[in-house]
Amino acid sequence: MAGLRTAEQIRSAGWHDEVVLIGDEAHPPYNRPPLSKEVLSSQQHPEEALSAVLLRQRASAASFTFRLGQSVAACNLAGQRVTLSTGERLSYDGLVVATGIRPRRLAVPGPTSGRYVVRTLEDALALRQQLRPGTKVLVIGCGFIGCEVAASALSLGCDVQLVEGSHGPMHRALGATVATAMRHWLTRRGLQIHAGRGVVEFLAHFPDRLNQVSGARLDDGTKLEAEIVVEAVGSLPNAEWLYGNSLDLSDGVLVDEHLRVRGAQHAVAVGDIARYPDPWTGGVPRRVEHWQGAIDTAKTAARSLVAGLTGGQVPPPYASIPSFWSDVFGTRVQGLGVPHFGTATEVLEGSLETPEAGVAIAYTREGYVVGLVTIALPPARLMELRPHLGHPLSDLLSPLQLTTT
Amino acid sequence: MKVWVDRNICDNHGQCAIAAPENFWLDAEGVLQYKEDFPDSDLEYIEDAMDVCPVQAIFLKGEQ
Numbered sequence A: 001m002a003g004l005r006t007a008e009q010i011r012s013a014g015w016h017d018e019v020v021l022i023g024d025e026a027h028p029p030y031n032r033p034p035l036s037k038e039v040l041s042s043q044q045h046p047e048e049a050l051s052a053v054l055l056r057q058r059a060s061a062a063s064f065t066f067r068l069g070q071s072v073a074a075c076n077l078a079g080q081r082v083t084l085s086t087g088e089r090l091s092y093d094g095l096v097v098a099t100g101i102r103p104r105r106l107a108v109p110g111p112t113s114g115r116y117v118v119r120t121l122e123d124a125l126a127l128r129q130q131l132r133p134g135t136k137v138l139v140i141g142c143g144f145i146g147c148e149v150a151a152s153a154l155s156l157g158c159d160v161q162l163v164e165g166s167h168g169p170m171h172r173a174l175g176a177t178v179a180t181a182m183r184h185w186l187t188r189r190g191l192q193i194h195a196g197r198g199v200v201e202f203l204a205h206f207p208d209r210l211n212q213v214s215g216a217r218l219d220d221g222t223k224l225e226a227e228i229v230v231e232a233v234g235s236l237p238n239a240e241w242l243y244g245n246s247l248d249l250s251d252g253v254l255v256d257e258h259l260r261v262r263g264a265q266h267a268v269a270v271g272d273i274a275r276y277p278d279p280w281t282g283g284v285p286r287r288v289e290h291w292q293g294a295i296d297t298a299k300t301a302a303r304s305l306v307a308g309l310t311g312g313q314v315p316p317p318y319a320s321i322p323s324f325w326s327d328v329f330g331t332r333v334q335g336l337g338v339p340h341f342g343t344a345t346e347v348l349e350g351s352l353e354t355p356e357a358g359v360a361i362a363y364t365r366e367g368y369v370v371g372l373v374t375i376a377l378p379p380a381r382l383m384e385l386r387p388h389l390g391h392p393l394s395d396l397l398s399p400l401q402l403t404t405t
Numbered sequence B: 001m002k003v004w005v006d007r008n009i010c011d012n013h014g015q016c017a018i019a020a021p022e023n024f025w026l027d028a029e030g031v032l033q034y035k036e037d038f039p040d041s042d043l044e045y046i047e048d049a050m051d052v053c054p055v056q057a058i059f060l061k062g063e064q
């Protein structure tokens, strides 16, 4: 997705020469958020499901060469060329690194069949086939994707258990206080949650099908039965093709504040794989795995790349406000800024006891609002609070401010 | 060219209002309002707004 959006922005930035998009998936770029939500609960034919998630392309995209179903195996940054898995070599003037991430798999012993992840359309369609009423589903990991899949499966009538791992639901994005509130709410909605527990082994019951998963053992010894397992335990950047170029690939691709790959000429990185200095967290480089970031980084990176190639003006440093959303049991969770970076929380509206009735939370650090989260409130509420990001919490709490915003 | 938002799809996310505040805004009830007409010079912002709409509810009408 970030690849397509960067290519479009490269055209807008005035690049008239050839633009080639290489992607190892067979489909044109598509939208992933529905994969763990609508796609799991819909009965659409696979072709319909694909057309429902395809990303709209700008008119300028007609001038791109799409090489779909082709994978880049290696890259020589100094020589400005990439090698495809077929051995074919392509040379370039400018390179956009937009290869995203893939799901991490649990490295524990046991059967491998019956274990699912959700990253691609095929993943979602394969999982959907298994989600029938009464099916025993074990979801491992309670980030956004784990929570969304667990909620979708429960809504379809499956018998769902959620193994949290080390932290509570959506902890990485929402922090400990709100994660605890989410856990209570999800439990009330009927999810069986194994708080703070991890899986140490997958189990097989049937002697004739030893590779078929039929359950899991937790780190406290509990054995859980399951017909299918969904692993939602984080991600790994698809950066292997960049090995051998002396880059910092310790977690994605390290870029500068203009999203130019550090240690390379005429290369930028965008979307989930880009590790950029985020002014919202004091400039510490980090990756952001959210939809909006793919679009925002595309715009800056395209301008940086074209400026480098044509001698034009470099855009201002990337400073977009990170934002995300998630839908769980039809309830929207929306965030702005860097809630995880906050050291304290302040409930502005509603109560954490009943997040489903609507709650707004400000996250603060040294008295300043660094993040905002709303749950089950109209998006307009978050927009209304948005101007307070980066300002003292006291401004937000004074009644005068509240009536004038 | 004119802007058209499919109200059946629009979720009132308001992302478009951040990308192109001249053309899209949320009213006091939090419902999206927009201008159908725009000067050619705003096309870039309209296209940005179309990109950031999570449900792809914004369309351009009258493209030749």
Ligand SMILES: Cc1cc2nc3c(=O)[nH]c(=O)nc-3n(C[C@H](O)[C@H](O)[C@H](O)COP(=O)(O)OP(=O)(O)OC[C@H]3O[C@@H](n4cnc5c(N)ncnc54)[C@H](O)[C@@H]3O)c2cc1C
Pocket: A001, A002, A003, A022, A023, A024, A025, A031, A032, A033, A034, A035, A036, A070, A071, A072, A073, A098, A099, A100, A101, A118, A119, A120, A145, A238, A241, A270, A271, A272, A273, A288, A289, A290, A291, A292, A294, A323, A324, A325, A326, A327
């Ligand atoms: C199930 C799911 C639900 C989500 N829900 C939300 C949500 O509700 N809200 C939100 O804000 N965000 C959500 N996201 C996150 C959002 O979808 C991502 O941030 C976004 O897709 C990132 O775009 P990208 O272009 O960086 O990566 P991708 O969209 O993954 O694109 C990278 C592409 O590169 C390809 N590729 C990788 N390596 C190679 C190679 N060597 N050669 C060729 N091609 C290669 C990959 O196959 C992939 O097609 C969700 C993600 C998933 C998976």
Ligand code: SF4
Pocket: B005, B009, B010, B011, B012, B013, B014, B015, B016, B017, B024, B032, B052, B053, B054, B055, B056, B057, B058
């Ligand atoms: S971004 Fe899309 S969904 Fe949100 S208000 Fe604009 S048109 Fe509606």
